[in-house]
Every structure is written in structure tokens, then in C-alpha cells.
Amino acid sequence: MTLQANIPTGPLENKWENHKFDLKLVNPANKRKHRIIIVGTGLAGASSAATLAELGYNVLSFTMHDSPRRAHSIAAQGGINAAKNYQNDGDSVYRLFYDTIKGGDYRAREANVYRLAQISTNIIDQCAAQGVPFAREYGGTLSNRSFGGAQVSRTFYARGQTGQQLLLGAYSSMMRQVNTGRITLYPRREMLEVVVINGKARGIIVRNLVSGKMERYAADAVLLATGGYGNVFYLSTNAKGCNVTATWRAHRKGAYFANPCYTQIHPTCIPVSGSYQSKLTLMSESLRNDGRVWVPLQPGDIRSPDKIPEHQRDYYLERRYPSFGNLVPRDVASRAAKSVCDEGRGVGTTGRAVYLDFADAIDRDGENTIRQKYGNLFDMYREITDENPYQGPMRIYPAVHYTMGGLWVDYNLMSNLPGLFALGEANFSDHGANRLGASALMQGLADGYFVIPYTLGGYIASTSQEDVNTDHAEFQKAEQEAVDRLESLLSIKGRRTVDDFHRELGLTVWDYCGMSRSANGLDEAREKVRSIRSEFWDNVTVSGTPGEFNQVLERAGRVADFMEFAELMMCDARTREESCGGHFREEYQTNEGEALRDDENFAFVSAWGYNGVGNEPVLNKERLTFENVQLTQRSYK
Amino acid sequence: MFVQAFSFLVQKFHSLSDDLIPFHLYTKSNNILEENESCVPPELSKSLNKADTENESKEMAFTLKVWRQKGNDHAGEIATYEAKNVSPDMSFLEMLDVVNDSLELEAIDPIAFDSDCREGICGACSLVINGQPHGPGSGVTTCQLYMRSFEDNSTITIEPWRAKAFPLIKDLCVDRSAFDRIIQVGGYVSVNTGSAPDANSMLISQDSAEEAMDAAACIGCGACVASCKNASAMLFVGAKLKHLNILPQGQPERKQRTSSMIEAMQKEGFGNCTNEYECEAVCPKNISADHISFLNRDFIKSKIRDN
Numbered sequence: 001m002t003l004q005a006n007i008p009t010g011p012l013e014n015k016w017e018n019h020k021f022d023l024k025l026v027n028p029a030n031k032r033k034h035r036i037i038i039v040g041t042g043l044a045g046a047s048s049a050a051t052l053a054e055l056g057y058n059v060l061s062f063t064m065h066d067s068p069r070r071a072h073s074i075a076a077q078g079g080i081n082a083a084k085n086y087q088n089d090g091d092s093v094y095r096l097f098y099d100t101i102k103g104g105d106y107r108a109r110e111a112n113v114y115r116l117a118q119i120s121t122n123i124i125d126q127c128a129a130q131g132v133p134f135a136r137e138y139g140g141t142l143s144n145r146s147f148g149g150a151q152v153s154r155t156f157y158a159r160g161q162t163g164q165q166l167l168l169g170a171y172s173s174m175m176r177q178v179n180t181g182r183i184t185l186y187p188r189r190e191m192l193e194v195v196v197i198n199g200k201a202r203g204i205i206v207r208n209l210v211s212g213k214m215e216r217y218a219a220d221a222v223l224l225a226t227g228g229y230g231n232v233f234y235l236s237t238n239a240k241g242c243n244v245t246a247t248w249r250a251h252r253k254g255a256y257f258a259n260p261c262y263t264q265i266h267p268t269c270i271p272v273s274g275s276y277q278s279k280l281t282l283m284s285e286s287l288r289n290d291g292r293v294w295v296p297l298q299p300g301d302i303r304s305p306d307k308i309p310e311h312q313r314d315y316y317l318e319r320r321y322p323s324f325g326n327l328v329p330r331d332v333a334s335r336a337a338k339s340v341c342d343e344g345r346g347v348g349t350t351g352r353a354v355y356l357d358f359a360d361a362i363d364r365d366g367e368n369t370i371r372q373k374y375g376n377l378f379d380m381y382r383e384i385t386d387e388n389p390y391q392g393p394m395r396i397y398p399a400v401h402y403t404m405g406g407l408w409v410d411y412n413l414m415s416n417l418p419g420l421f422a423l424g425e426a427n428f429s430d431h432g433a434n435r436l437g438a439s440a441l442m443q444g445l446a447d448g449y450f451v452i453p454y455t456l457g458g459y460i461a462s463t464s465q466e467d468v469n470t471d472h473a474e475f476q477k478a479e480q481e482a483v484d485r486l487e488s489l490l491s492i493k494g495r496r497t498v499d500d501f502h503r504e505l506g507l508t509v510w511d512y513c514g515m516s517r518s519a520n521g522l523d524e525a526r527e528k529v530r531s532i533r534s535e536f537w538d539n540v541t542v543s544g545t546p547g548e549f550n551q552v553l554e555r556a557g558r559v560a561d562f563m564e565f566a567e568l569m570m571c572d573a574r575t576r577e578e579s580c581g582g583h584f585r586e587e588y589q590t591n592e593g594e595a596l597r598d599d600e601n602f603a604f605v606s607a608w609g610y611n612g613v614g615n616e617p618v619l620n621k622e623r624l625t626f627e628n629v630q631l632t633q634r635s636y637k
Numbered sequence: 638m639f640v641q642a643f644s645f646l647v648q649k650f651h652s653l654s655d656d657l658i659p660f661h662l663y664t665k666s667n668n669i670l671e672e673n674e675s676c677v678p679p680e681l682s683k684s685l686n687k688a689d690t691e692n693e694s695k696e697m698a699f700t701l702k703v704w705r706q707k708g709n710d711h712a713g714e715i716a717t718y719e720a721k722n723v724s725p726d727m728s729f730l731e732m733l734d735v736v737n738d739s740l741e742l743e744a745i746d747p748i749a750f751d752s753d754c755r756e757g758i759c760g761a762c763s764l765v766i767n768g769q770p771h772g773p774g775s776g777v778t779t780c781q782l783y784m785r786s787f788e789d790n791s792t793i794t795i796e797p798w799r800a801k802a803f804p805l806i807k808d809l810c811v812d813r814s815a816f817d818r819i820i821q822v823g824g825y826v827s828v829n830t831g832s833a834p835d836a837n838s839m840l841i842s843q844d845s846a847e848e849a850m851d852a853a854a855c856i857g858c859g860a861c862v863a864s865c866k867n868a869s870a871m872l873f874v875g876a877k878l879k880h881l882n883i884l885p886q887g888q889p890e891r892k893q894r895t896s897s898m899i900e901a902m903q904k905e906g907f908g909n910c911t912n913e914y915e916c917e918a919v920c921p922k923n924i925s926a927d928h929i930s931f932l933n934r935d936f937i938k939s940k941i942r943d944n
Binding site: 047277548 | 727730734744747751752753756806810812825827830831833839842843881
């Protein structure tokens with residue numbers, strides 16, 4: 001099958017405008033006759049539900065949480081980018097577009113990214129009008145900061161809780177539509193299957209997590225806004241419940257999964273303290289502005305940090321990258337931490353951590369200045385580790401925190417399966433191989449507030465839909481598949497817990513498909529994943545019954561899907577024989593150890609087709625063409 | 638003004654608040670608290686454990702008394718479990734994960750509890766620990782509580798949020814959708830997507846933005862309700878009203894919002910504030926009870942207009 005990205009023709013800056021005009025409109029009186037299913041209520045899900053309901057569609061909104069407000073968008077700290085140029089510092093739609101394309105290491109679509117930059121300004125207007133309490137200047141105008149190494153101040157923020165405030169804005173707009181009856185809200189429901197009828201996505205099967213009963217819902221289109229797959233690593237900064245099930249189930253029904261090997265690893269997280277650990281906590285990378293990163297010069301030096309004299313310390317980032325020092329980009333800092341720990345020079349009880357030391361900054365600026373700048377982060381560190389970072393160095397280690405890959409979608413955010421759309425982190429489209437700071441919130445809201453209302457209309461208006469109800473044979477079949485899978489998980493009655501398997505899978509993915517990857521490692525890891533998966537289906541224990549509130553069964557189903565997904569991820573990483581953004585292949589690096597892209601052979605999107613568990617997936621390539629930006633290599637020496 | 642408005646509300650809600658507390662449940666949990674004499678104040682246990690962390694391999698053990706209940710129409714009871722090999726650096730929920738893992742291997746139904754982000758922002762986790770919502774920590778959620786805050790070999794009692802408006806689902810999980818139903822009648826600014834003016838066309842003083850943000854920081858966990866002897870939701874509702882009612886965007890709907898949300902709050906079966914300040918004390922985001930006075934003031938104002 002050839003991939004139709006459906007990118008409009010014409011100059012970059014006119015594509016979206018022209019496309020909006022070309023898209024057919026749905027008669028306002030007819031909109032309420034169209035049922036739209038939206039799975040997920042994070043930024044993308046809630047904003048699309050609110051907007052489509054405002055337009056008059058009949059929206060069915062599903063969340064696995066007890067309330068839409070709990071979606072993990074809520075945890076985003078830093079901010080949201082927009083090309084407002086309120087600071088008069090040279091920002092523009094084109095500059096945001098350019099920075100995003102370059103930041104993504106030239107593996108994203110120009111047209112999508114340009115649209116994202118254009119829409120970014122409307123998002124801020126919309127959120128401010130909703131009452132989102134953005135930071136303000138004394139004169140009452142919106143405040144901005146520079147974020148993630150950007151040379152302009154284009155990031156809008158609400159303290160360290162920007163994601164929370166934007167999500168509450170989208171949630172409140174959505175709840176307003178629940179009150180009008182245009183949205184029917186289904187909380188504590190987990191999507192287990194997409195129902196495809198005559199080649200189109202026409203419904204879903206969900207499990208009511210309270211009663212355990214299966215439920216069927218039919219619609220004219222299905223929108224997945226179900227987030228990323230970071231929890232394939234078991235430990236990540238994602239919430240415990242984040243999972244790949246909805247997108248993986250859609251993939252198994254024919255939707256292509258694009259670039260699954262692109263994951264983002266954040267360098268300043270609080271390290272793992274023991275095998276019981278359930279998640280990792282991110283600390284703002286602004287800490288690297290004043291903290292110095294070091295490890296002992298000698299492997300196995302277990303003295304406490306204050307006992308290690310200056311000349312026996314290795315400030316490895318300053319040594320290796322004299323001009324950028326501790327401020328090298330996320331991926332570079334993360335890989336460097338891994339390599340010193342691999343050499344046996346890691347610190348802390350696990351040996352998988354490096355020091356982030358503020359002693360010099362405190363000497364220079366005084367403890368009060370440091371407290372003003374980073375007080376909340378220092379408090380958070382102290383709360384979690386019970387150590388005082390004003391008196392000794394922090395310990396940090398990289399952790400997975402965003403996934404750029406996702407379901408393949410065209411310019412309209414529709415997958416190759418007609419009627420199935422993917423929004424926000426669940427799709428692959430805008431960040432390429434690496435996402436810039438403060439761009440995830442922007443993309444989630446752009447998709448939900450300003451893209452899907454137009455493109456979904458285009459699909460509905462130009463597609464003839466036969467009447468479908470949930471008695472259709474395909475609904476019965478899909479429900480039976482979901483029931484059978486749960487029954488088989490419950491029937492194994494083995495001797496290892498779901499979490500135990502998840503931890504083993506996660507560690508394998510982290511070791512072989514994390515910060516750096518190699519052909520041999522990936523081949524080996526793929527075998528390991530297969531054997532873990534086969535043991536899982538032989539030896540997992542899942543208690544209880546399917547017809548009740550059963551959290552173990554919920555987790556078991558998600559881990560079962562991660563087991564299949566992990567193999568695709570490795571397959572993708574193995575096939576991409578170059579290094580780009582978050583994907584670092586050890587065989588492809590410059591003499592200085594930097595990522596080496598291969599634009600001639602790998603400037604494409606890998607869109608994988610499902611071919612049965614354990615079988616080779618089918619690779620479809622969407623070639624990326626760059627008409628507006630020049631491809632260059634990064635250097636931080 | 639505050640006193641007047643407040644007594645007005647007390648009268649207004651008095652008949653409601655009587656039947657709000659599930660008394661049999663409260664009696665039960667009070668008994669448990671009396672049993673649990675080994676519980677030490679958080680500051681003391683913190684200092685006790687400071688010494689312990691010198692020894693990195695130190696492991697702790699606890700006796701857990703956990704509320705088990707199959708569903709809202711089943712009777713519940715306290716079950717006792719031993720938590721062994723607990724690291725002081727484990728979070729409270731990680732300790733429960735480990736206990737659950739061992740229960741699963743013994744084919745005992747694991748303890749159901751809600752949690753998600755595990756970094757104190759989603760508002761999902763909701764345990765009453767030793768009689769206190771979110772446990773002994775100050776300004777933290779259950780997921781941000783670490784085992785080093787407890788005395789080694791002590792007994793820890795774990796119960797769900799208790800309120801008529803939060804029906805129990807299973808064990809420690811309750812249904813908090815009443816909060817969503819309060820928001821849906823007015824906890825928003827009615828602005829359709831696409832109709833917003835340029836963001837800088839509306840100037841908002843830094844003070845107002847900060848004040849709104851203080852209130853908007855609420856995570857909707859419901860600890861305020863769980864801590865209140867009247868199961869009042871007035872801190873939750875007050876914080877949302879404060880957030881929107883002091884901003885210029887919120888003015889056109891201010892009165893309607895206030896009366897609708899308060900009406901919905903009553904309909905859901907939440908009680909009335911009687912100035913106990915428990916809500917403020919347990920709030921993981923340190924939301925101030927001043928917002929309740931704000932609610933009272935705005936409620937009166939909305940009524941004056943109506944009459």
C-alpha cells in the first residue's frame with residue numbers, strides 16, 4: 001500500500017489556509033447526526049471533544065480515569081511554545097517552524113510543522129480566554145521565558161504547572177459540553193478493540209473498569225488521543241497507567257505504527273533507588289544552568305562526595321564539550337551519563353547516577369540566590385531522597401519521558417485506516433526524532449482545538465456511511481477477541497506477577513533500545529523480548545475474574561500489549577541504520593561521538609504494518625522532502 | 638460581612654449536613670485510631686529515621702490494617718497484613734505495590750487503590766492513613782509520602798475517602814464523579830474555540846494572576862471532603878470559584894456560576910462548612926480556607942441579584 005500523506009500543494013505558508021477552504025463542510029444541521037468517538041481526555045482528547053461538541057457533533061468521550069482531569073498531560077511542568085513574538089526578540093512562525101524541524105533532526109514533515117507553528121498563536125488566545133492563569137508581567141501582559149536552549153522567549157507558562165492549567169482549561173470546556181448533552185462522558189472505561197466495518201473504523205469495544213463488562217459503541221469516526229508508549233520501559237516519568245493498548249490494538253487492526261524507535265530521554269531525573277520503584281521523577285533541566293555534573297575519576301570509588309578531592313573528580317561534560325559544558329542538549333547529556341556509569345564510575349547505591357553539584361554556585365551566589373532560583377526543585381529532591389542538596393550534590397540519571405513515534409497519520413491526522421484519527425502524543429507527526437521542550441502541549445492542543453475540527457469535517461462530508469449498529473458481526477467478533485484475551489490471561493495461573501514481567505521487559509528495552517542501540521544488541525534483545533513474552537503467556541498470575549473491578553487484569557492486558565510492541569520498537573531501531581535525535585546507533589557516530597545522520601538513505605518515516613505476533617512486520621516508507629530548510633549536522637564542541 | 642454570610646449558610650445547609658456522615662463507618666475508623674497507639678507525630682518519626690538512613694541497607698516492617706470491601710453494596714472490614722523488607726526510601730504506594738505482589742502470589746485478591754502520576758499532580762491517589770487523608774506529610778499527596786516518615790514496626794491503618802457523595806467502588810477506591818458534575822454546571826468560562834481575542838488584549842495584573850493560580854492549583858483529589866466531619870466540598874468549590882470569579886474572563890458568568898455550582902454541590906450530598914479548617918490542613922496543595930469565605934461572599938452577592 002502506498003502512503004498518501006495528503007500534503008496540500010502550494011507554498012508552505014498557504015498550505016493550511018488553502019486546505020481549510022478545500023475541505024468540504026458538514027451542514028450544521030447534520031452535525032448532531034454524526035457520532036464521534038474520542039478515546040482519551042488529555043490535552044488532545046479534551047480539546048477535540050470540547051471543540052467538536054461546540055460545532056454540534058454528537059461526541060462520546062472515553063477515559064480510563066475516574067475523571068477526565070487526571071490524564072497525564074496534567075503533569076507537564078515547563079510551558080507551551082507559541083510564535084507570538086510578544087517579546088519583540090525576532091520570533092516568527094517561520095522561526096518556530098525552523099527550530100522544530102531542526103530540533104527534530106530533520107525527521108518530521110515540513111507542512112505539518114509549519115501548520116503547528118501557525119496555529120500556536122491561536123492556542124494562547126484560546127487558553128487565556130478560558131481563564132488559564134498564565135504568568136503575567138507587572139503591566140498585565142503575558143510573560144514569556146526562554147526554554148530548552150531556544151534563542152527567543154516564546155514559552156508561556158503557569159508556574160511549574162502549565163500542563164495542569166492547560167488541561168483544566170480544556171477539561172472545563174469539555175465539561176461545559178457534557179452539561180449541554182453534546183458530549184456523553186464514559187469514565188473508567190478502557191478501549192480494548194477498534195471495530196472496522198467495510199474498511200472503515202466504525203466503533204470501539206471498551207471494558208467498563210468498574211463492572212468489568214464489555215461495552216460496544218458505534219460511530220462515524222474514531223479519534224485516538226491516548227498518549228505515548230513510554231511505559232514500555234517500565235520505569236519512566238509517565239504516569240503508572242500510561243499504555244500503548246489503544247494504539248496497539250488499532251495497529252493490529254491495520255493502522256500503521258510510525259517511528260516507534262523515537263523516544264526522548266530526559267537527563268535530569270531522580271535516579272532509581274531500588275527494585276521496588278514504580279516511576280521516575282523529572283526535575284527541570286534548568287538545574288543544569290548552575291549545577292556542575294561530575295563522577296569520580298576512578299571506577300569503584302565509593303567514598304562520599306565530600307571526601308573526593310577536586311583532582312579526583314571528572315567534570316565530564318565540561319571536559320568533553322568545552323563550549324557548551326553542562327548545557328549540551330538532552331540526548332547528548334543523557335548518553336554521556338550512561339557512558340560514565342557503564343565505565344563503573346556511577347555513584348549512589350545502584351551505581352546508576354551522576355552528581356549534579358551546586359557547591360560552586362552556592363559559593364559564588366550564596367545559598368539564598370540558589371534557593372530563589374531552584375527552591376521548589378531542591379525541596380522536591382529532598383522530599384524524595386531525604387538528602388539535603390544545599391549540603392551535598394544531587395544525584396541524577398536520565399529517564400524516558402516522551403515518545404515521538406505513534407500511529408502514522410496523514411496531513412488530516414487520519415491514519416491509513418479510514419475513519420481512524422490519532423491526535424497528540426498518540427500520533428507521530430510533528431516532532432521528528434526529537435521533541436523540543438514546551439512543544440508537546442502545543443501539539444496536543446493544536447491537534448484538538450484547531451486541526452481536527454476542520455479535517456474531521458472534511459472526512460465526514462466526503463464519505464458515505466452506511467448505517468451501522470453494535471449488533472453487527474464485526475462488533476461481536478471484536479468483543480469476542482477482547483473477552484478471549486482476558487480469559488486467557490486469567491487462565492494461566494502462573495507463578496510470576498504482572499509487574500515482575502513488566503520490570504524485566506522494561507529493563508531489556510532500556511538496556512538495548514534506550515539511550516544507545518547497536519545491531520547486535522537489538523538482535524539479542526529481540527530474542528529476549530520474545531522469550532519474556534512466551535514466558536509471560538505461560539507463567540503470569542492474574543487473580544480475580546473478568547466481571548469485576550480488577551486492577552491486576554487491567555495491568556496484565558497493558559503489559560501483554562507492551563510485550564508485542566517492544567519487538568516492533570526494536571525492529572524499527574534495527575532497521576534505521578543511522579543516528580538521529582533520540583535514536584543513537586553506536587555504529588553511526590562521528591569521531592567525536594556525535595549522532596551521524598544518513599539523509600540520503602534514511603530521510604523517511606518508517607510506517608510499520610502488522611503481520612501477526614512474532615512475524616516480520618511490513619515496512620512502508622514515507623519519503624520526507626525538505627523544500628524550505630537546509631539539512632545540517634549538529635555540533636556542541 | 639464574612640460572619641453574616643457564613644451564619645446564613647450554616648442555617649441554609651443545616652438540615653442537609655445532618656445526614657451526610659456515614660456514622661457507622663466513622664465509629665469504626667475512630668476505634669481503629671484508638672487501637673493504633675504506636676503512631677508517632679511526623680516530625681518525631683522523621684528525626685528517628687534520620688539516624689536510620691545512616692545505615693543504607695536498613696529495612697523496615699509494618700503491620701497494615703487495610704479497609705477491604707468488595708463493593709458499595711457489600712459489608713467492609715479491616716484486614717491485617719504484614720509488610721516486610723520495606724525500604725525507608727519506598728513511597729507509600731510502592732510499599733502497597735510490594736504487598737500486593739505478595740498477595741497475588743498467595744492468590745489473595747490484591748488491595749485496590751487509585752493512583753496514576755505518582756508525582757502529586759493528577760489527584761488520583763486517595764488514602765486515609767492513620768486517620769488522616771494523604772497521611773502524616775504536610776502539603777503532599779499519598780504518592781509523595783515516603784516510608785521513612787513512619788516509625789519502624791508500627792501499625793498503619795489505611796482507609797478510603799469516606800463521604801456519602803463519594804460512593805465506594807472497591808477497597809480504597811471511591812467514585813469522585815460528583816466533582817465533575819459540579820464543574821460541568823459552571824466551572825468554566827463559556828468561550829467557544831476560535832472566538833478568543835488576542836491574548837494580550839486583556840490585561841490582568843500580576844497579583845490577580847497569582848491569586849487565581851493559587852486557587853487553580855487544586856488537584857481535585859477530594860482530601861478536603863474526606864477530612865471534613867461534614868464531608869463538605871466547599872474548599873474544592875471555593876477554589877474553583879475564586880480562580881474564575883476574580884479574573885476578568887470570569888465576570889460575565891460570575892453570579893450564575895456561583896449559584897449553579899453551590900446548588901450542584903448541595904444536590905450531590907456534600908455538607909456545609911462549620912469552620913473546622915481540617916480541609917486546609919490536609920490539602921496537598923495548601924489551598925487556603927479563605928476561598929470558603931470568598932465562596933460565601935459571592936454566594937450572598939449572587940442571591941441579592943436574584944431576589
